[in-house]
Amino acid sequence: MFRNFRLVRKWKFLQLISMCCVLSTLLVCWEEVDHHVISHVRSYSYRYLINRYDFINKSFAVSREEADSFGRFPYLINPQEICAHKDVLLLLFVKSSPENFRRRQIIRSTWGNQTYIKQELGVNVKVVYVMGVHPNPHQRAAVQKKLNDEDQIHSDLLQQNFMDTFHNLTIKLLLQFRWAHASCAHARFLMSSDDDVFVHMPNLVQSLQALSKQDVENLWIGHVHRGAPPVRLKSSKYYVSFQMYQYSSYPDYTAGAGYVVSREVAAKIYHATMTLNASLHIDDVFMGICAVTVGVSPQEHVYFAGEAKAPYHPCIYEKMITSHGHEDDVRYLWKAATTPEAKGISSGFFGNLYCKAVKMFLLCKPFFSNTYSCRAAFS
Structure with missing residues (x-):
């Protein structure tokens, strides 16, 4: 005992x-x-x-003059005639840094090739590269000269005179929606993406054409973040102070790497930017704040990636819309994703069974991956 x-x-x-x-x-x-x-x-x-509820609206509300001042920068390059054609299915903004000449050129020769899109897909998609000025004053003049030369050739750059830095991404968002309202309001859809995002243009066009036949007035699709908390760690680049944003949760929003809104939502977001304090530097969260004020909610699209790459496989390519984190492999991916073999790989009973098994293996793993969700395996 x-x-x-x-x-x-x-x-x-x-x-x-x-x-x-x-x-x-x-x-x-x-x-x-x-x-x-x-x-x-x-x-x-x-x-x-x-x-x-509307307490975010009230806490971010400012006068129209103050709201307008957040994006009041002179244009350095302004492609006003790029949307002269009245039948524009999609206005696609690519957020780019001034020095990323190679990335822009690769996009122009692959998924953003407007000649290919018109001839092979039969629609008008206008691709515009959005940027500020180089943040290093010692390199700025040389980079700006190269940008002017680039625009002389392609006429697809949109630039204002603000520092192109992470903390000015919301200014870039203001530039996109305000320029679209002034110069391309007739485009049926508006898309925003990064210059390291791969867009499967044939799949995107097919999806938008199908949506055009439906009632899409409040369309906003992408990879949705729900209930995301503000980052309070001062060491993080995503740090947001209580003074800048006092609440415990952000409104629902789509990942800034790639999302699509309808013409009607683009107009609503534009009007929201003219009433809100845009000092919050996380652009996709500010987009969510704008949307809350005008009563628009994001809708999850399982083939829009978040902050990660989509798996490399023809069963994925068949339905993919965007994939994030690409630079050196864009040409390879464009060729692999648009081959006849990738289209229709899941046709028939056995093809469908095979692709479902592959996607379950690739997407339904027991660890977090901010790319396509497991639901994509069953769509």
Whole structure:
């Protein structure tokens, strides 16, 4: 009996030591735990309030003059005639940095080739590269000369005189929607993407043509982030202070790497930008704030990637719309994704079964991957 009592005491002592170790670890790592676990739970339960009520509208509301001042920069390059054709299915903005000459040229020769799109797909898609000025004053003049030469050849650059930096991405968003309203308001759809995004243009055009036959007044599709919490870690480039954004959750929004809105939503977002404080530097979140104020909600499209690449496989290519994180492999991917073999690979009973199995293996893995969701395997 005495021996059993000693065993119980020893077991309780080990429990106490284990608990102390766990608590010590939590205290040391609390900021990380709070950011990755607690803040996500809190923010997701808070998102209903953010998306349903208008206190964001009130806290970000400013006068029209102040709202206009956030994007009031002189144009350095302005392709005003690019949308002269009245029948424009899609106005596609590519957010680019001034020095990314090679990326733009690769896009022009692959998925953004407007001649190919017109001749092979039979529609007008206008691709415009959006940017500010080079942030390094010592390189700015040389880069600007090359940009002027580039625009003389292609006439597809859109540039204002602001520093092209991460913290000015919201200015880029203002530039896109305000220029579209002034110079290409008749485009049926508007898309925004990054210059390291691959767009499967045949699939995108086919999807938009199908949507054109439906009621798409409030269309906003992409990879949706729901209940995302503001990052409060000062070491992160996504850090947002309580003074800049006081709530525990962002409104629902689509990843800025690639999303599509209808002409009607583009007009609503433009009007929202003329009433809101645009000092929040995370552009896709600001887009969500604009959308909340005008009563528009994002819709998940399983073939729009988030911040990661889509898997390389013909069964994926058959329905893919966007994939993020591409630079050196764009030409390879364009060739592989648009071959006849990739189209219709899932046709027939066995083809469908094969592709479903492949997509389940590639997309339904038991770890988080910010690309296509497992639901894409069953679509």
